[in-house]
Amino acid sequence: MRLSRRRLLQASGAVAATGLVPSRFAIGQSAKVRVGLLLPYSGTYAALGHNITDSMKLAFAAAGNKLGGREIELVQVDSEADPAKAPANTNKLIVGEKVDFITGPVHSGVAMAMVKIAREEGTIAIVSNAGANAVTREMCGPNVFRTSFSNWQVCQPMGAEMARRNLKRVVSVTWNYAAGKEMIGAFREGFEKAGGTVVKEILVPFPNVEFQANLTEVAALKPDAVYAFFAGAGAVKFVKDYADSGLKARIPLYGAGFLTDGTLRAQGAAAEGVLTTLHYADSLDTPQNRSFREAFKKATTRDADVYAVQGYDTAQLLIQAMDKVKGDTKAGKALIAAMEAVQFDSPRGRWTFSKSHNPVQDIYLREVRNGDNAVIGIAQKAVADPAKGCGIA
Ligand code: BEZ
Numbered sequence: 079m080r081l082s083r084r085r086l087l088q089a090s091g092a093v094a095a096t097g098l099v100p101s102r103f104a105i106g107q108s109a110k111v112r113v114g115l116l117l118p119y120s121g122t123y124a125a126l127g128h129n130i131t132d133s134m135k136l137a138f139a140a141a142g143n144k145l146g147g148r149e150i151e152l153v154q155v156d157s158e159a160d161p162a163k164a165p166a167n168t169n170k171l172i173v174g175e176k177v178d179f180i181t182g183p184v185h186s187g188v189a190m191a192m193v194k195i196a197r198e199e200g201t202i203a204i205v206s207n208a209g210a211n212a213v214t215r216e217m218c219g220p221n222v223f224r225t226s227f228s229n230w231q232v233c234q235p236m237g238a239e240m241a242r243r244n245l246k247r248v249v250s251v252t253w254n255y256a257a258g259k260e261m262i263g264a265f266r267e268g269f270e271k272a273g274g275t276v277v278k279e280i281l282v283p284f285p286n287v288e289f290q291a292n293l294t295e296v297a298a299l300k301p302d303a304v305y306a307f308f309a310g311a312g313a314v315k316f317v318k319d320y321a322d323s324g325l326k327a328r329i330p331l332y333g334a335g336f337l338t339d340g341t342l343r344a345q346g347a348a349a350e351g352v353l354t355t356l357h358y359a360d361s362l363d364t365p366q367n368r369s370f371r372e373a374f375k376k377a378t379t380r381d382a383d384v385y386a387v388q389g390y391d392t393a394q395l396l397i398q399a400m401d402k403v404k405g406d407t408k409a410g411k412a413l414i415a416a417m418e419a420v421q422f423d424s425p426r427g428r429w430t431f432s433k434s435h436n437p438v439q440d441i442y443l444r445e446v447r448n449g450d451n452a453v454i455g456i457a458q459k460a461v462a463d464p465a466k467g468c469g470i471a
Contacts (some may be wrong), residue, residue, distance in 0.1 A: 099292035110151040111400065111407060114177030116167055116192055118159040119208075122311045123184045125340060127157070129380070130182070130206050130300050135378050137393030145396055146405025152160040152304060153177055157284070159257075161187030168195045176406040179204060184385075186210035186229070186257035193217050202413070206392045207273035207385060211463070214436035218468035220414050223435040225392045227357050228463040229260035230267075231262075233307070233334050235441045236355045237268020240303060247277050248332075249301040251292055254281035261307040261334050262444055269305075277301055287315040293323045304329055309336035310465065314344040321348035337357075338446050340383030349446045356437045358384040358426040359453045367425040387425045391437075394429070395420050434465035 099315070115134070117127035131154065134320070143150050152174045155167050168191060171177050180196055181204040183189050189208030194217070196203035202221045205213050209229035212296050213222065240248065250265060252258030258281070264275045278299055280292050296304055304325070308316045313336060320326055326348070331337075335356020338349050360381070370390060374382040395417060402416035403409040409416075420428050443457040 083110040108148075110149045111145045111179075111405070112151050112175065112177040113152055113396070114171035114175060114182075115146075115152055115154045116157045116164075116171060116180060116182035116188065117154070118184050119154070119156040121159050122287075123159045123309065124311075125272070126207060126310050126385045127182075129340065129378075129383060130184070130386040130392070132378050133374055133386040133389035134181075134393045135375060135384070137397065138347065139198065139389050139398045140373075141393075145271065146400035146403060148400075148405040156399075157182075157183045157185065157188050159185040159188065159268065161185065161191060164188040164191035165195065168192045172199050172201050177201065179396065181206050182447050183208050183224045185255075186286070187255055189213055190217070190256070193222055196221060202417075204392050204395065205425070208257070208415070209260065211260050212467075213401070213436040214432075214463055214468060215465055216331070218434045218465065218470055220258055220411075220470065221416060223261070223431070225395060225409070225437065226388045228436055229257055230264040231436070231439070231461050231463050232356060232441060233264035234268040235443075236305065236334075237265050237270070237274065238272045239443060239457050240269055240305070240353070241272030241274045245274065245302040245330075247275055247301045248303050248305050249278045249296050249299050250276055250305040251280040251282065251296070252306060253284040253286075255284045255313065258284070258307050262305065265305050265334075276305075283382060285310050285312055289316055289319045290323075293319060293325060296325060296329065297323070301329060305330050306331065306333040306337055308333075309339075310341070313337045314332040314341045317341070317345045319347045319351065326351075326416045334441075335451070338444070338451055340381075340385060342446065342449050342451070343381075346449075350449075352446045354444050354451070355441050355457045356384060356444060356451075357441055358387050359442045359444045359451045361450055361452050362425065362442075364423070364425070364427075365379060366423045370425040384426075391424050391429060394424070398422065432462045432465060433470060434463065434468040436463045436471075438462045 184207040186208045205224040252264040335354040371382045398420045399416040441457045443455040445449040
């Protein structure tokens with residue numbers, strides 16, 4: 079039978095108490111802090127995984143590559159954005175590599191498996207992208223943190239915004255998996271509350287990018303607007319196909335901000351005018367955002383995006399909290415309390431956690447203008463996920 083990490087820790091503490099061996103902290107003080115990254119480095123979400131990883135490396139380098147005085151060792155596993163492989167990949171990091179922290183993933187289905195195992199093993203998990211609502215609702219826990227967003231948080235503000243724009247009949251379209259369904263569900267909640275009607279929700283198998291039949295269906299339904307969630311390579315293809323089909327000229331395209339984040343160069347003119355909501359925008363005019371974007375560009379030659387910001391903030395969380403507990407990864411409640419208390423000025427705005435360990439954040443309304451996600455307003459200020467079903471919230 080495999081011992082859970084918690085039990086192993088209790089056992090090692092008991093041995094240390096006999097005085098026969100140095101305490102675990104004395105041993106641990108000189109060892110490297112092992113941070114496991116479960117992220118997609120291949121497939122439709124590969125660019126997202128690389129940006130999260132590279133901005134973590136950037137932030138760690140600026141902190142001398144140390145957490146609480148101890149050197150950092152990153153252990154990377156390609157999640158392939160494949161939920162079927164997620165239990166084995168998570169176990170590889172938590173049980174096999176014995177990482178001190180596990181972070182990632184991008185895909186909501188992978189996150190569900192990663193968080194379940196992290197809870198069982200008592201390893202601190204920091205979800206750095208996946209928005210699965212359950213992570214900070216039913217699956218919340220002292221050792222479960224999220225530095226990105228919940229799917230609900232990003233998408234429900236657009237419902238009221240589109241109703242204000244006098245749009246009455248909308249078709250939504252997304253990939254058929256947890257994130258897509260939760261995102262269009264949150265949009266529908268906001269839109270119907272404001273008096274609108276979602277006439278059809280079109281679900282495309284993940285990660286398919288053959289959209290012709292779906293676009294033909296949209297044309298036949300003649301809605302006032304389309305609301306979409308796709309990300310990475312799929313978002314590039316959808317936005318281009320939407321414009322090429324001629325629909326863009328007749329039916330405005332709205333969506334979750336992932337539709338146009340990190341994708342604009344590849345989408346070109348096809349993305350102009352697309353309206354989205356997100357907890358970040360390239361053009362946020364703050365010193366923190368400007369210097370972050372400059373440093374990311376210098377380090378990678380790529381433009382920063384929301385995924386890079388989330389990686390950067392994940393690293394900030396670890397740097398600050400580990401400094402507070404002086405590198406003691408086994409500090410238990412003190413480490414959790416240090417993580418909960420972290421506050422800083424992120425490129426996205428002021429950073430604070432809700433009680434369920436999800437960021438409380440402004441959701442920006444953005445429009446693609448001249449190849450940039452321009453902020454044209456705040457769709458909703460200081461949005462906290464309702465954390466339904468979370469005992470600690
Ligand atoms: C998700 O699966 O939760 C997700 C993937 C890409 C972008 C945003 C969310």
